[in-house]
Amino acid sequence: KEHEYLILDGNLTQETxxxxxxxxxxxxxxxxxxxxxxxxKFNDVLRHLYLLKINVYEAQALxxxxxxxxxxxxxxxxxxxxxxxxxxxxxxxxxxxxxxxKVSQIEATEEIENATGAGDAMLAGITYGLIKGKSLDEALxxxxxxxxxxxxxxxxxxxxxxxxxx
Numbered sequence: 218k219e220h221e222y223l224i225l226d227g228n229l230t231q232e233t234x235x236x237x238x239x240x241x242x243x244x245x246x247x248x249x250x251x252x253x254x255x256x257x258k259f260n261d262v263l264r265h266l267y268l269l270k271i272n273v274y275e276a277q278a279l280x281x282x283x284x285x286x287x288x289x290x291x292x293x294x295x296x297x298x299x300x301x302x303x304x305x306x307x308x309x310x311x312x313x314x315x316x317x318x319k320v321s322q323i324e325a326t327e328e329i330e331n332a333t334g335a336g337d338a339m340l341a342g343i344t345y346g347l348i349k350g351k352s353l354d355e356a357l358x359x360x361x362x363x364x365x366x367x368x369x370x371x372x373x374x375x376x377x378x379x380x381x382x383x
Contacts, residue, residue, distance in 0.1 A: 227255025
């Protein structure tokens, strides 16, 4: 078992997404929704995903309604997801972990230089935590840390990131 996780995003074609899901059913698929339109490519394979990380607009596009917070998470759960993270900028993160809706608070910061790359950094931190055998709660904390370090720089990637910072 060389790689336990496969990371996908909405920039892939529908054909590629379907191929990977069918070809590697034993893998844990972690998906970044990418945008409100691109996330729809995962509509028919939600039950095959290990983790879906999306923002509130992508979540609303998937459930085709403007639900918010816990109601939105529950609607995604009914679609077959067992782990989903819904971000909403500087607001608290709502997520589903093995059937339980949870909330993770975001620490306020005055040092926002640029939000570009914050979502990618969050997914990278979450993935790192999961690969290291951490719970989703702990992995989410890694993601929040990397995201908060990323928004403090004008670049999409904080060039000073290193393992000691996590």
